[in-house]
Amino acid sequence: MTTLQIAVIGVLGLIGIGLYGLLIARNLIKVIVALQVLVKGALLALVAAGLASGKLNLGQSLAVMVIVVDTVVAVIGLALALQVKRRMGTLDIKDLSTLKK
Amino acid sequence: MSFLFAALTVAMLLCAFLAFRARHLIVSALWLAGCSAILSILMYLLGAYWIAVIELSVGAGLVTVLFVFAISIAGDESAEFRSSIPRPIALIISLVSIILLGFMTISSLIALPPATEATFSEVLWQQRGLDMLVQSGLLFAAVVGILGLLSEAKVPVEEKKTAPAKELQAGRPVVKPATAAAREAKA
Amino acid sequence: MIQALILLTMGLPWLGGLAVWLTTNKHPRAQHTLAVVFAVATGSAALLLLPYASATPAIVIPLGGLFGDLTFTPDGLSVFLAIIATVVGSLAVIFSVNYMHGDKQLGRYYELVLLFIGAMAGLALTGSLLFLFVFWEVTAFCSFALIAFNNDDPKAVAGGIKALIITSLGGVGLLSGALIIYAQTGSYQIAAFLERAETLPKEVLALVAFGFLIAAAAKSAQFPFQTWLPDAMEAPTPVSALIHAATMVNAGVYLLARFFPAFEGVAGWTTAVMIVGLLSALLAGLMALVATDLKRALAYSTVSQLGYMVYAIGAGGVYASQFHLLSHAVFKALLFLAAGAVIHGVGTRDMRQMGGLGSRMPFTRTVFVIGALALAGIPIFNGFWSKELILEAGLHEGSLWAYGVAFFCAGLTALYTLRMVYLVFFGKPRSHLHAHDAQPAMKVSLGLLALGSVTTWLLAGPLSELLKSTLPFHEFHELRTGGMIQEVITQPATLAALAVIVAGGLLWWQRQRLTGLTRMLQGLARMATNSFGFEAINRGVIRVTQSTAEALRVTQTGLLSWNVAGIAIGLIVVLILLAWGK
Numbered sequence: 057m058t059t060l061q062i063a064v065i066g067v068l069g070l071i072g073i074g075l076y077g078l079l080i081a082r083n084l085i086k087v088i089v090a091l092q093v094l095v096k097g098a099l100l101a102l103v104a105a106g107l108a109s110g111k112l113n114l115g116q117s118l119a120v121m122v123i124v125v126d127t128v129v130a131v132i133g134l135a136l137a138l139q140v141k142r143r144m145g146t147l148d149i150k151d152l153s154t155l156k157k
Numbered sequence: 158m159s160f161l162f163a164a165l166t167v168a169m170l171l172c173a174f175l176a177f178r179a180r181h182l183i184v185s186a187l188w189l190a191g192c193s194a195i196l197s198i199l200m201y202l203l204g205a206y207w208i209a210v211i212e213l214s215v216g217a218g219l220v221t222v223l224f225v226f227a228i229s230i231a232g233d234e235s236a237e238f239r240s241s242i243p244r245p246i247a248l249i250i251s252l253v254s255i256i257l258l259g260f261m262t263i264s265s266l267i268a269l270p271p272a273t274e275a276t277f278s279e280v281l282w283q284q285r286g287l288d289m290l291v292q293s294g295l296l297f298a299a300v301v302g303i304l305g306l307l308s309e310a311k312v313p314v315e316e317k318k319t320a321p322a323k324e325l326q327a328g329r330p331v332v333k334p335a336t337a338a339a340r341e342a343k344a
Numbered sequence: 345m346i347q348a349l350i351l352l353t354m355g356l357p358w359l360g361g362l363a364v365w366l367t368t369n370k371h372p373r374a375q376h377t378l379a380v381v382f383a384v385a386t387g388s389a390a391l392l393l394l395p396y397a398s399a400t401p402a403i404v405i406p407l408g409g410l411f412g413d414l415t416f417t418p419d420g421l422s423v424f425l426a427i428i429a430t431v432v433g434s435l436a437v438i439f440s441v442n443y444m445h446g447d448k449q450l451g452r453y454y455e456l457v458l459l460f461i462g463a464m465a466g467l468a469l470t471g472s473l474l475f476l477f478v479f480w481e482v483t484a485f486c487s488f489a490l491i492a493f494n495n496d497d498p499k500a501v502a503g504g505i506k507a508l509i510i511t512s513l514g515g516v517g518l519l520s521g522a523l524i525i526y527a528q529t530g531s532y533q534i535a536a537f538l539e540r541a542e543t544l545p546k547e548v549l550a551l552v553a554f555g556f557l558i559a560a561a562a563k564s565a566q567f568p569f570q571t572w573l574p575d576a577m578e579a580p581t582p583v584s585a586l587i588h589a590a591t592m593v594n595a596g597v598y599l600l601a602r603f604f605p606a607f608e609g610v611a612g613w614t615t616a617v618m619i620v621g622l623l624s625a626l627l628a629g630l631m632a633l634v635a636t637d638l639k640r641a642l643a644y645s646t647v648s649q650l651g652y653m654v655y656a657i658g659a660g661g662v663y664a665s666q667f668h669l670l671s672h673a674v675f676k677a678l679l680f681l682a683a684g685a686v687i688h689g690v691g692t693r694d695m696r697q698m699g700g701l702g703s704r705m706p707f708t709r710t711v712f713v714i715g716a717l718a719l720a721g722i723p724i725f726n727g728f729w730s731k732e733l734i735l736e737a738g739l740h741e742g743s744l745w746a747y748g749v750a751f752f753c754a755g756l757t758a759l760y761t762l763r764m765v766y767l768v769f770f771g772k773p774r775s776h777l778h779a780h781d782a783q784p785a786m787k788v789s790l791g792l793l794a795l796g797s798v799t800t801w802l803l804a805g806p807l808s809e810l811l812k813s814t815l816p817f818h819e820f821h822e823l824r825t826g827g828m829i830q831e832v833i834t835q836p837a838t839l840a841a842l843a844v845i846v847a848g849g850l851l852w853w854q855r856q857r858l859t860g861l862t863r864m865l866q867g868l869a870r871m872a873t874n875s876f877g878f879e880a881i882n883r884g885v886i887r888v889t890q891s892t893a894e895a896l897r898v899t900q901t902g903l904l905s906w907n908v909a910g911i912a913i914g915l916i917v918v919l920i921l922l923a924w925g926k
Contacts, residue, residue: 059159062166069173072252075251075912097194112274114284120292125292150903212803
């Protein structure tokens, strides 16, 4: 097995764990953690794809974009979670849903 | 080399799994930082030096600090809830998607010889110049987010059950028969 | 120069709307003045466009590959419709000074009216299909917001939503047609499409043609979408005159006329257009005969007259349809505004409570009668000439049965018009209503429109010249005003049509003696009152939609986990499809 193939397996593992976490998590901050794991998979995938196509620098440039967006998402997500906690007094997403009531 | 790489990958996945499994949010954030750090080593080994450094500083550093900060304010809710989706279904969904992804990628994966490519800074600033512009715009969103994190406005905790019902009542159009009739006559 | 004028025609009303908004409702007098000044300036700018009419785009703004160029082409059809929109618009705004006097939310009213005038001018002048759609939807929005202007009245809100839904449905037809054209020709330019229409595959062209027919029928309240227009009468009356009689509802006719050369060859299209027009004319005429609400009766007659125009296009008489559009815009705006003066004076819309108002509001009576005579098609008034041209076009090109129906509708028009005039202004008063005549600003609008109703037919020659010289893809015969007079008068068909119109009038005159006939037609009248079951169909559609939505609520849990699961399942489906393709 080459390092590239191992890296792709790592990508799949990260995406799988991230997706599973996103599906299962009920704590809003846990949801953001799962999202981070999912995006780390995407980062590694970009680098691996850059390597596979011989355009590593392009892959890195795109990964920079992903990192920036991901950080902003984390900041805003955490800010929202904090405000939700302040206003509603809970982080449980089941309590936050107001549809169907 | 290959063995080291494989071991690190396994360690990274383990960190990610533990980050998700941890009972305390703060522990979860620390495992995430570990996952991020190992990821940056992997990237370094793959030859992506720039992104490895950025990931180490931003992913493992900044984001972890943010998490710890947020959790310390929000309080560590450690209680585990039963998930609203049955776990087997979640497992099947995520497994099926990664198996399909793997089926489509691994089979066709051949490493090309590195083509003669422009340097990283050239690619970043010239080819992807638009991305950088967008990123500078995103910084404003980040500023809004930071303000949200830091704002200390005292908001009374609303009663959970009654709040939506009240909104619904207020949102319903209030019909005033007398004025409506007058308007109708005029129109 | 021409660029500046086009920008002024569209920009001035929007600027005016902004100015009215900035004035705030605390200064109603300033708001009235600003609205009138901007509306009149817009009308003047549009009139100044007339000498510059040409087939070449005057403004081209490149917007990249995805949206194509935003072009403005001041050709005959465009300038003509823009002038109608802005001039009738300014008259309606002048009328509003009295009509909306003392309203609490004057700002909102004028903003929307001015926004509408600008969007309508844009709709007429743009040469890009995509922006045609954009302006189309802006006018639909203004129409909705103005119908629901009295938003504490549930009937008004319901009427507004109905209009919005039905016209948006038509918008889908327009958008899909535009996208198909873009996919086929790689351009949104109307001129480019008309030039290459012959080379497109037949099925594609047919799809576009019928998509546009749906759009036009929904916008112009034609069969089977006619039900929204009567309910739109909850709007303030100047709005009804402007949007629902003189301008926006003409957009559908304009669309059909503009694309006629491209769709002419599509099998069955012209027949379908004729049938849509005739059915609208006939059904709406019957409904107008039994309506008791003054504004609803006028609305039905609008549908009926629009049906005439659509029929004319189906029969190939694009010029006749445009000429009738001009006449109709003038006399129907006059009728609506006069009806507004009546309603403003007496405070009710129910014709059964009116009667004998003529002696107490002589000015309103005079102008209403002028408009009614034009609507009925009595000689010398503009409606007569344009209706004769339509009937003539139908006789020459269309089939005989279609001509027969149109012929019958002419008599029907005379009948319901006479009934309306009689019920409102003549006979004995049926209730003690306090009435006052039109106020000064109203008189200005009404007087100008009445003058127009008597004189606009003199423009037949210039209009023909304008259309002929600037529309390279249409075929127009040379027609001078003198020639038209001679042609119409010497036609034997004219005499027949006049006879039918007079017969329609006599029928109302002698209604006491014809009780047997009226009793025979009781069933028909009952059907007409129930709008021939179309309302029931509408209600059925609404019920089905609502129950489906209610049933689908189960899927919307609002839980993040299930939403993510939906995304993941979508991903899996995409991946399976991709793997399949491999």
